């Protein structure tokens with residue numbers, strides 16, 4: 001995609017002053033000098049300075065060989081880079097490079113994002129790296145990366161993350177006929193992205209960098225949203241809305257009052273219905289689609305007392321009233337003035353610099369779906385300035401509106417429902433944009449997503465399953481210093 005990325009208003013440089021750990025620069029991957037003294041590295045999770053470990057990731061940490069391997073290593077000594085064998089570079093971003101690495105002797109593979117601390121400081125990117133780490137530490141969701149460890153080496157700050165072997169959606173789209181996805185595939189990717197965004201919003205995180213390049217494909221074909229260095233963290237004020245009464249707020253749940261209201265599903269039932277694998281007994285009994293689980297999940301860890309009810313006393317005892325309730329926990333009133341994102345994906349309010357909130361993610365979702373379906377973004381101009389001008393002022397136009405190609409004539413092009421959804425998401429005024437007040441659930445109810453089983457989406461069959469990941473063979477052992485003696489061959 002052209003158009004480049006705008007990282008932050010205060011620094012838009014993209015020079016890679018970061019340390020290059022590219023194995024191709026070395027005689028063998030194993031020769032890479034990851035740090036100047038890994039013995040003094042600090043595994044912040046193990047040391048307890050980061051409050052995240054496998055125990056606080058109940059959904060992603062179960063039956064995960066990676067966690068098991070790391071856990072048993074940590075039982076003996078703090079984890080350090082010397083425990084990993086670097087295989088090759090997966091790619092570079094603005095604040096670091098990502099490597100495929102194996103935890104030595106385990107056949108467990110990880111993606112390690114290595115950031116040079118000096119370069120981060122001199123380029124004023126320390127905060128971004130810190131934000132990304134903090135966000136990754138909190139995540140525990142099927143469509144978001146697991147952070148296994150943060151290794152604070154003398155020169156490098158390294159994030160040990162889940163490795164995603166299937167490439168990204170940008171590359172996958174190029175391989176489709178006409179370089180665009182059909183409706184059913186776009187619907188699948190958009191729905192998994194939507195769930196990931198919903199979860200992030202409920203944690204008070206505005207993602208701000210949705211684009212196909214940041215949507216990775218797992219080995220099983222499901223997705224993983226990556227790259228959180230442009231994300232915004234804010235405080236959420238969960239609110240219950242009554243569906244039949246529109247947007248009227250029934251009660252607020254402040255940070256100290258996080259119990260389940262009578263008649264509402266309990267936190268554990270919501271979590272189970274959402275994240276348990278298919279076939280789990282709890283699943284079969286409770287396949288409810290619930291849009292508000294992450295908030296409860298987030299809150300469930302805290303000691304709770306009954307919430308303060310500001311109105312609708314009946315709700316206290318009525319299960320039917322509860323079924324009419326909808327939790328809004330997204331940071332709809334978050335505000336940031338930063339100029340962040342990728343030109344073609346920037347929301348008008350970011351360009352205008354008037355302050356923006358989570359509605360920017362719904363704008364980018366609209367651009368994302370458009371790009372998946374049409375093979376290009378809607379407002380792209382000949383240069384970045386023209387692109388920005390188009391985003392702010394140009395009306396949305398679908399390529400097949402006036403110029404019907406063969407696919408459209410045959411009914412294979414994007415459906416009317418897809419276009420209607422895109423239109424709703426690409427409303428330039430964020431306060432009128434779809435989902436700006438009622439959050440992700442409004443999008444989920446759109447006709448484009450009809451037939452999606454939100455609770456069981458993880459069990460659906462993805463449109464594309466990548467070829468199985470073949471673990472690279474370890475390099476041959478280095479030749480012995482001395483000439484072989486007859487003793488070396490005694491087995492032959």
Ligand SMILES: Nc1ncnc2c1ncn2[C@@H]1O[C@H](COP(=O)(O)OP(=O)(O)OP(=O)(O)O)[C@@H](O)[C@H]1O
Nearest residue numbers: 090091092093094095096098111162163164226227
């Ligand atoms: N967990 C992962 N598994 C596999 N590949 C990954 C993983 N994380 C990142 N990558 C790949 O590594 C490359 C660099 O990723 P990174 O997140 O550092 O930066 P970016 O998304 O390219 O850019 P920026 O940080 O500037 O927005 C990307 O090409 C991405 O596809």
